[in-house]
Amino acid sequence: MKNSLRVLMMLLVSAALLLSACAGGNSSGGGDDSDDGTKKLTFMFRGGTEEEKAYQKAIDAFEEQNPGVEVEMIVTAADQYATKLKAAITGNQVPDVFYIAPGELRSYAHSNILLDLTEYVENNDKINLDNIWQYGVDSYRFDGDTQGQGAIYAMPKDVGPFSLGYNKTMFEEAGLELPDKDEPMTWDKFIEVNQTLTKDTNGDGEIDQYGTGFNVNWVLQSFVWSNGGSFIDETQTKVTVDTPEFAEALQWFADHQLEYEITPSIEDAQTLDTYQRWMQGQLAFFPVAPWDLATFDTELDFEYDVIPYPAGQTGESATWVGTLGIAVAQSTDYPDLATELVYYLTASEEGQQALVDARIQIPNLKDMAADWAADDSSMPANKEEYLQIVEDYGRALPANNTYNAEWYDYFFTNVQPVLDGDKTAAEYVKEVQPKMQEYLDNAIELENQSK
Ligand code: CA
Numbered sequence: 001m002k003n004s005l006r007v008l009m010m011l012l013v014s015a016a017l018l019l020s021a022c023a024g025g026n027s028s029g030g031g032d033d034s035d036d037g038t039k040k041l042t043f044m045f046r047g048g049t050e051e052e053k054a055y056q057k058a059i060d061a062f063e064e065q066n067p068g069v070e071v072e073m074i075v076t077a078a079d080q081y082a083t084k085l086k087a088a089i090t091g092n093q094v095p096d097v098f099y100i101a102p103g104e105l106r107s108y109a110h111s112n113i114l115l116d117l118t119e120y121v122e123n124n125d126k127i128n129l130d131n132i133w134q135y136g137v138d139s140y141r142f143d144g145d146t147q148g149q150g151a152i153y154a155m156p157k158d159v160g161p162f163s164l165g166y167n168k169t170m171f172e173e174a175g176l177e178l179p180d181k182d183e184p185m186t187w188d189k190f191i192e193v194n195q196t197l198t199k200d201t202n203g204d205g206e207i208d209q210y211g212t213g214f215n216v217n218w219v220l221q222s223f224v225w226s227n228g229g230s231f232i233d234e235t236q237t238k239v240t241v242d243t244p245e246f247a248e249a250l251q252w253f254a255d256h257q258l259e260y261e262i263t264p265s266i267e268d269a270q271t272l273d274t275y276q277r278w279m280q281g282q283l284a285f286f287p288v289a290p291w292d293l294a295t296f297d298t299e300l301d302f303e304y305d306v307i308p309y310p311a312g313q314t315g316e317s318a319t320w321v322g323t324l325g326i327a328v329a330q331s332t333d334y335p336d337l338a339t340e341l342v343y344y345l346t347a348s349e350e351g352q353q354a355l356v357d358a359r360i361q362i363p364n365l366k367d368m369a370a371d372w373a374a375d376d377s378s379m380p381a382n383k384e385e386y387l388q389i390v391e392d393y394g395r396a397l398p399a400n401n402t403y404n405a406e407w408y409d410y411f412f413t414n415v416q417p418v419l420d421g422d423k424t425a426a427e428y429v430k431e432v433q434p435k436m437q438e439y440l441d442n443a444i445e446l447e448n449q450s451k
Helices: 002-022 050-066 077-088 102-110 117-120 133-140 167-175 187-197 216-226 242-258 266-271 272-277 290-299 335-346 349-357 365-372 384-392 406-413 423-451
Strands: 039-046 069-076 098-102 155-162 163-167 287-288 304-307 319-328
Touching: 002 266, 039 077, 050 069, 050 077, 050 290, 050 335, 050 349, 069 077, 077 098, 098 102, 098 335, 102 319, 102 423, 117 290, 117 319, 133 155, 133 319, 155 290, 155 335, 163 384, 167 304, 187 242, 216 242, 216 319, 242 423, 272 287, 287 290, 304 384, 304 423, 319 335, 335 349, 349 365, 365 384, 406 423
Parallel strands: 039 069, 039 098
Antiparallel strands: 098 319, 155 319, 163 287, 163 304
16 A cells, blocks of 8 residues: 555656656756746745845846846745745745755755865966865865865855944943953953943943843853853764853853843833844943945944953953855756856955845955954944954854754753753753664764765
8 A cells, every 4th residue: 555655646746757858847946948048047045025125136247247147046045945845845846946954954965955066166367265264165074074175065155253243332321331342351351241231221221222132042152162061072972061161151141030130021021122122322331233334324323343251261352253155056057157146245355245235244365354344434343353253263053064053053942940940050951862863873873864
């Protein structure tokens, strides 16, 4: 019974493939030749208005330089991208060119979705790999076992150093010394400054200016790492959240609200979320990443700069550096053209300059980045911090090199009782580690089966 059902399914699938082939299209969904000989590429990516505008401009320039080529842009909101890409892949509608996250690399490479770009990248006079951030390229290398080495399956669209911003105008108005851009604050000093800046500015008895408004999903990593803790060991096989260093960092995060009251309460954050509070000049500190700059240029009416995150037990600041890659589908009808588009967007001087001028990223090219950082006519003045994060002290997000992120997501899905003060961090990390380990073991097992 089971077998005959499977045979029937296979027949149906084959019929569907035949039909789509007969329809003159192709099963990849992109690269459709039209009657006038135009070559069509689909490019799927994610982002907000500023990114869409910037990419439209870069794509227009690419089309102009490649007569007879049309690039159809498919843009999704950031939080829907992964799901829509998966759906496209499942439905045999893989775009010719598309963003991938480092955490998706292993599964997509094992499933033969991605075109191997190594030959093109390494034997191309136009590309000088020494002039591109190694972290960016290495995030998309995979030798079948280890990520970070071997074949190149995507080029970095960008590298995203997640730095800490502060409201310079607020500091000046309070008569406070500006934070040092080279020496991270201690945790104690950080609390002290934040308590000074948390206040009722209009005398109505309600606090309306706060120190911080951090999201645990994006800032806890910094606190944990700089306190000597980690989420996963170097072999990427053991979950390591159940240590005193980790628990202390998580508790410190929760205590920003529970004990020190330097951040809006959950109820206050529901009235006005912390991003909006930062935008309105009501927060002293908030993360500022390169993709924020265009929006901040037009919407902030105060001055800001970036500094290292405060340092825990290790005395060293820590943060993550994100990245997204641009990959080519193995199924594309135009591998050369698609790869050329990847080059144009990620590694050509012209393409990079257009995206950098749009203020949505730092340059992928190191020489361009040095010039960019030296220019203090735009905010933040301390752009150098971004380059230091990328080159010196930024780390990959914990689930970037595992087969899936379920183990990591589980931690954040269940952390709320700690933030509410209903559970201590020490209790939580002990309780959550075995479950996270189970998810990680499952991911390792799944990957082994997929090889
Ligand atoms: Ca008030």
